[in-house]
Amino acid sequence: PKTNKKFPPGPVGLPIFGHFHLLSKNPHQDLYNLAQKYGPIMGLRFGFVPTVVVSSPAAAELFLKTHDLIFASRPKNDFSIYIGYGQRDIVFGPYGPYWRNMRKLCTLELLSNTRINQFQTMRKSEVELTVNSLKEASEKGEIVDLSAKIVALNRDMTCLMVCGKKYDDGDLDEKGFKAVIAETMEIGAKFNVADYFPYIGVLDLQGLNRKLKDLSRIFDGFLEKIIDEHIKKKKKKKKKEDEDIVDTMMAIMESGEAEFQFDRRHVKAVLLDLLVAGMDTSATAVDWALSELIRHPQIMEKLQKELETVVGLDHMVEESHLDKLEYLDCVVKETLRLHPVAPLLVPHESMEESIINGYHIPKKSRIMVNVWAIGRDPSVWPNPDTFSPDRFIGSSIDLRGCDFELIPFGSGRRGCPGLQLGLTIVRLVLAQLVHCFDWKLPSGKKPSDLDMSEHFGIVTSRDKHLMAIPCYRLGE
Numbered sequence: 001p002k003t004n005k006k007f008p009p010g011p012v013g014l015p016i017f018g019h020f021h022l023l024s025k026n027p028h029q030d031l032y033n034l035a036q037k038y039g040p041i042m043g044l045r046f047g048f049v050p051t052v053v054v055s056s057p058a059a060a061e062l063f064l065k066t067h068d069l070i071f072a073s074r075p076k077n078d079f080s081i082y083i084g085y086g087q088r089d090i091v092f093g094p095y096g097p098y099w100r101n102m103r104k105l106c107t108l109e110l111l112s113n114t115r116i117n118q119f120q121t122m123r124k125s126e127v128e129l130t131v132n133s134l135k136e137a138s139e140k141g142e143i144v145d146l147s148a149k150i151v152a153l154n155r156d157m158t159c160l161m162v163c164g165k166k167y168d169d170g171d172l173d174e175k176g177f178k179a180v181i182a183e184t185m186e187i188g189a190k191f192n193v194a195d196y197f198p199y200i201g202v203l204d205l206q207g208l209n210r211k212l213k214d215l216s217r218i219f220d221g222f223l224e225k226i227i228d229e230h231i232k233k234k235k236k237k238k239k240k241e242d243e244d245i246v247d248t249m250m251a252i253m254e255s256g257e258a259e260f261q262f263d264r265r266h267v268k269a270v271l272l273d274l275l276v277a278g279m280d281t282s283a284t285a286v287d288w289a290l291s292e293l294i295r296h297p298q299i300m301e302k303l304q305k306e307l308e309t310v311v312g313l314d315h316m317v318e319e320s321h322l323d324k325l326e327y328l329d330c331v332v333k334e335t336l337r338l339h340p341v342a343p344l345l346v347p348h349e350s351m352e353e354s355i356i357n358g359y360h361i362p363k364k365s366r367i368m369v370n371v372w373a374i375g376r377d378p379s380v381w382p383n384p385d386t387f388s389p390d391r392f393i394g395s396s397i398d399l400r401g402c403d404f405e406l407i408p409f410g411s412g413r414r415g416c417p418g419l420q421l422g423l424t425i426v427r428l429v430l431a432q433l434v435h436c437f438d439w440k441l442p443s444g445k446k447p448s449d450l451d452m453s454e455h456f457g458i459v460t461s462r463d464k465h466l467m468a469i470p471c472y473r474l475g476e
């Protein structure tokens with residue numbers, strides 16, 4: 001019998017293939033354009049997989065709050081198998097008791113406020129090292145690769161917190177952390193045909209499967225080395241406050257107290273989540289924020305004025321200043337509105353059949369929340385394409401997941417557990433770089449000429465590195 005099940009509206013797809021052909025190298029922008037015509041709950045199909053694209057605050061609230069539980073799982077695909085250790089990690093783990101326990105461990109032990117505070121002194125000295133090296137460049141009038149500097153700083157802070165020591169780029173692979181992680185993020189967001197056509201998957205037509213195997217080998221070698229180093233060092237018992245995240249995880253593994261299976265694979269899976277999420281997301285956010293500030297000198301000046309008043313030109317920024325820096329907060333929100341680090345969040349998967357807003361959503365549909373589109377919705381954001389942090393002055397809209405107009409960290413059960421850490425790092429690094437230096441573009445380029453093209457991936461960063469000339473501005 002014919003049923004009345006109405007899948008959300010969308011463009012007509014090709015037989016078998018569905019809608020792959022509508023996506024270019026910037027799928028978040030293509031999906032944004034399509035949603036203008038088909039609406040905020042749009043139905044597409046990729047191969048055999050029904051896909052729902054969510055593009056307005058009200059629709060996002062339906063999927064991430066009202067019906068959060070139905071959509072709280074993740075699809076199983078080649079990426080989550082190779083990079084997520086067979087979905088044993090938190091980011092790609094399917095919804096269920098194992099993921100819930102791991103996530104609890106993550107929020108209570110690994111990314112808690114106590115943990116964040118434990119590493120405050122470390123962050124201070126790492127940020128100082130970067131400022132000192134930029135100060136040298138300033139004295140010589142050199143152009144610096146600011147994107148690379150910010151990534152290196154984040155790499156060091158993340159490695160110190162997670163592994164207890166810094167690693168050089170060569171320790172991971174000859175390509176270095178940034179290149180390897182960028183490749184992972186790009187492949188992770190690719191529409192891998194193998195995931196949608198199980199039978200032709202084995203042919204690996206795009207060569208993604210082979211690349212994923214190579215990447216997982218690189219990461220696994222590095223993680224094995226980290227764990228071995230910790231086992232060797234363990235003879236010397238550390239004080240609780242000197243423990244890094246690997247120590248904590250190893251202790252839980254060895255105690256046998258975890259209420260779920262917890263072996264070396266689980267430790268590696270979660271470590272990889274934290275290393276990748278920690279290194280890439282915050283660095284990308286700072287990179288975008290500085291780019292926008294350099295493009296908008298008056299806004300840069302306004303932020304520098306706030307820093308002068310709160311911090312003073314004879315001091316560097318301390319974490320204790322952050323809560324008093326209201327305009328800084330506006331700049332961070334505005335940056336994440338226009339450049340949400342993860343423009344389509346991480347794909348969710350529905351665990352059962354449901355009816356949402358009158359539309360039938362089958363079990364195992366893929367849900368993509370287009371945060372990039374939500375940040376440009378003209379019914380919520382006047383002049384959406386203009387970078388204007390002032391729109392947040394006196395506004396109650398926050399970015400922690402309660403206001404669906406602005407959800408760069410997602411919301412609900414799958415919302416980012418690293419939010420507090422991520423925001424602390426973004427605010428600290430951004431404030432410090434803006435407070436300590438004036439920034440000029442090389443070869444007389446005008447601020448408005450700065451290229452802002454995006455390079456799509458799970459984490460979407462600047463396509464071209466941000467190159468700029470620092471000019472130190474603090475008194476001695």
Ligand code: HEM
Binds near residue numbers: 275278348413421
């Ligand atoms: C500016 C910084 C950051 C941004 C914008 C960000 C954003 C996000 C987003 C959008 C998601 C997916 C939400 C969803 O699927 O609905 C996510 C998940 C996650 N993030 Fe972050 N994140 C940031 C920093 C961090 C940091 C520093 C860590 C840890 C070191 C972290 C760890 C995670 C983990 C483990 C998940 C997976 C949660 C789950 O699937 O249950 N994030 N983040």
